[in-house]
Amino acid sequence: MNQKIFIYQLLPRLFGNRATANKINGSIEENGTGKFNDISDTVLQKIKASGYTHVWYIGVLAHASATDYTAYGLPAEYPEIIKGKAGSPYAVRDYYDVDPDLAMSVPGRMVEFEALIRRTHTAGLKVIIDNVPNHVARNYRSVNKPKGVKDFGEGDDTSQAFSPQNNFYYIPGQPLEIQRSHRESTGPAYNEFPAKATGNDCFSNRPTQFDWYETVKLNYGVDYLNGRQAHFDPIPDTWVKMRDILLYWAEKDVDGFRCDMAEMVPLAFWQWAIPQIKEKFPNIIFLAEIYNPSVYRDFLADNIFDYLYDKVGLYDVLRDVSCGYRPSSDITFALNDVGDIQHRMLNFMENHDEQRLASDYFLKEGNKGKAAMIATCCVNTNPVMIYAGQELGERGMDEEGFSGKDGRTTIFDYWSVDTLRRWNNNDRWDDAQLSGEEKELQQFYRQLITLCNREAALTDGLFYDLMPSNYENREFDSSRLFAFLRSDKKELLLVITNFDNRIQECTVHIPRHALTFFEITDTGRGILKPLLHENGKELPFMSHSPVRISLDPYSGEIYRISFS
Structure with missing residues (x-):
C-alpha cells in the first residue's frame, strides 16, 4: 500500500516560541523567537504519531530582518526595505545560509539546521524547505556561498534594462524610491542606483507599499518590456546559479522543495533544472505554488513538478461552500476541472498565506472546518497540507505589527502563537493546557489523517x-x-x-x-x-x-x- 502524503507546515520562528510578551512591532529581544532546537525528538515523534509524513519548514533560508547580526559578519540591514521586524521569509538575503534567528549559536546555525534534518528523518518524517526562485531581498549578499560562487548581480551590466546574462532587471539612470509614508530606521538610508525591478514584476523605480518592495525580480532571460521575448540560448547565468542552489540543499538531505511562485519563473527553466536535480536525487519531490489553471498540465508534463497547489480550485470552492456562499454541488465542478491531474494537486484549507479557518474572517470556529477537511483529505490520493495550529483551532486574530489583525498568523513579525504555546509547555508538548474543544479538534485531525493512511x-x-x-x-x-x-x-x-x-x-x-x-x-x-x-x-x-x-x-x- 502506498502512503498518502500529509505535510505539516510550520514556521520555526513561531512554532517553538514560548515568550508571552507579544508586543506589537516588538523586537526579537522583546518578543522572542523559536529555534531549530525547539523542534525536538519528542515534538517530531508527536507529529509522526499524528499521521504526517513530511514537515515543511518555512523561513529556513536566511532572509532580511531588522535584527542586527553584523557582529557575526552578516550584512547590515535596512528596515525601510523590510516588512516587519522579523522580515518576510520570502525576501531571501543569502540562498546558501539559514536564518540566524533560529539558531542557539549564530556561528553554528547551519550545524543546528543539519541536526534538525537528521532528527526529522530519525522520527520517520521527510523534510521540505522553500525554494524562492523568482525574487531575492533587495540587499541580497551571500556570506555563506561556496568557494568560487558569484553572487546574484555580481558582474551585471547595470546600464542595460535587460540583458540575458544579467541576474536582475534595471531602471537605468533612476534611483529606487519606495512609496511609503515614513522611514522606520534611524540608521543610514538604503540607496539603490540604478533601481532594480521589484519581485512582483513591477518594472518601476517607484514601487508602492502594495508591491513586493522588499524584493527584486530575478532575470531568467525573459525580456518583459519587449513582448516577453525569451533569450534562453545560451543558458542564462541565473539558471545555472539557481540550479546549483537546489543541488546545494539537496546534498544536505532535504527531501523536497516547495517552489515559491513557480509560475513567475519560465517553465523552460524548470524543464532544464529539475531533471538534473532528480538525476542525482531521484526521490526528491518538487511542489509548485501556482495559481494559473491554464498552465497546470504544462508544469506537470514529463514529471517536471510532482505536485501543484490546488488553491484557485478546490480551496476556493470549499471555502465558499463552508461559508454558505456556494452550493456544495460546486465541489464536483472544481474536481472535474482537474479530473485527470487531481491526484497531483496539493489540497489544504490553511497555509501561511491564507486566513485561519477559525478566524473572524472565515468560519470563526475551528470545529466548523471539519466537513471541509474530510473532503480535502479524502477525495483522492493526492497530498494534503495542514498549517501548524490549524489542528488546535488557532484563530490568527492577533494584531502583531506589520501583519495586523487580518485572520492570518504573521510571517513578518516576532510573535508567539497562543495555541502552540499552550501545547508547547514545560518541554512536554502535550495537551495539558488545551481546552476541551481544542483537544477534541486535535483528536479529530489525528484520527482523520491516520485513517487516511490506514485505509487502502x-x-x-x-x-x-x-x-x-x-x-x-x-x-x-x-x-x-x-x-x-x-x-x-x-x-x-x-x-x-x-x-x-x-x-x-x-x-x-x-x-x-x-x-x-x-x-x-x-x-x-x-x-x-x-x-x-x-x-x-x-x-x-x-x-x-x-x-x-x-x-x-x-x-x-x-x-x-x-x-x-
Whole structure:
C-alpha cells in the first residue's frame, strides 16, 4: 500500500516560541523567537504519531530582518526595505545560509539546521524547505556561498534594462524610491542606483507599499518590456546559479522543495533544472505554488513538478461552500476541472498565506472546518497540507505589527502563537493546557489523517462522485451535503459531509454503476460501519435501496460498507 502524503507546515520562528510578551512591532529581544532546537525528538515523534509524513519548514533560508547580526559578519540591514521586524521569509538575503534567528549559536546555525534534518528523518518524517526562485531581498549578499560562487548581480551590466546574462532587471539612470509614508530606521538610508525591478514584476523605480518592495525580480532571460521575448540560448547565468542552489540543499538531505511562485519563473527553466536535480536525487519531490489553471498540465508534463497547489480550485470552492456562499454541488465542478491531474494537486484549507479557518474572517470556529477537511483529505490520493495550529483551532486574530489583525498568523513579525504555546509547555508538548474543544479538534485531525493512511481505499483507491446520482433525491440537500465513494476494489468506503449549520437527515442513493465501476460483485444486504466516530451507530445497508444517515452540523463521516 502506498502512503498518502500529509505535510505539516510550520514556521520555526513561531512554532517553538514560548515568550508571552507579544508586543506589537516588538523586537526579537522583546518578543522572542523559536529555534531549530525547539523542534525536538519528542515534538517530531508527536507529529509522526499524528499521521504526517513530511514537515515543511518555512523561513529556513536566511532572509532580511531588522535584527542586527553584523557582529557575526552578516550584512547590515535596512528596515525601510523590510516588512516587519522579523522580515518576510520570502525576501531571501543569502540562498546558501539559514536564518540566524533560529539558531542557539549564530556561528553554528547551519550545524543546528543539519541536526534538525537528521532528527526529522530519525522520527520517520521527510523534510521540505522553500525554494524562492523568482525574487531575492533587495540587499541580497551571500556570506555563506561556496568557494568560487558569484553572487546574484555580481558582474551585471547595470546600464542595460535587460540583458540575458544579467541576474536582475534595471531602471537605468533612476534611483529606487519606495512609496511609503515614513522611514522606520534611524540608521543610514538604503540607496539603490540604478533601481532594480521589484519581485512582483513591477518594472518601476517607484514601487508602492502594495508591491513586493522588499524584493527584486530575478532575470531568467525573459525580456518583459519587449513582448516577453525569451533569450534562453545560451543558458542564462541565473539558471545555472539557481540550479546549483537546489543541488546545494539537496546534498544536505532535504527531501523536497516547495517552489515559491513557480509560475513567475519560465517553465523552460524548470524543464532544464529539475531533471538534473532528480538525476542525482531521484526521490526528491518538487511542489509548485501556482495559481494559473491554464498552465497546470504544462508544469506537470514529463514529471517536471510532482505536485501543484490546488488553491484557485478546490480551496476556493470549499471555502465558499463552508461559508454558505456556494452550493456544495460546486465541489464536483472544481474536481472535474482537474479530473485527470487531481491526484497531483496539493489540497489544504490553511497555509501561511491564507486566513485561519477559525478566524473572524472565515468560519470563526475551528470545529466548523471539519466537513471541509474530510473532503480535502479524502477525495483522492493526492497530498494534503495542514498549517501548524490549524489542528488546535488557532484563530490568527492577533494584531502583531506589520501583519495586523487580518485572520492570518504573521510571517513578518516576532510573535508567539497562543495555541502552540499552550501545547508547547514545560518541554512536554502535550495537551495539558488545551481546552476541551481544542483537544477534541486535535483528536479529530489525528484520527482523520491516520485513517487516511490506514485505509487502502483512501490511500490507493479510485473516486466515485455520488452527487449526480442524488440531484433529484428530495431527501438529499445537494446544496449543503457532499457524498462520494472511495474503493481499492476490495474495501468500499462512503464519505459524506455536511456543510450546514444544522443536523441533516438524508438518504443517499448509490447507483449500481458505482459498484460495477469498482468491480464489486458481492453485493446485497450489509452494514455501514462509521470509522471517524468509532462509537457511532452502525447502519443497515441494501445495495438496491437508499441509505439513511444523520449528520451533525459542519461535520461528516466515513463509512466502511461491508456486505454479508
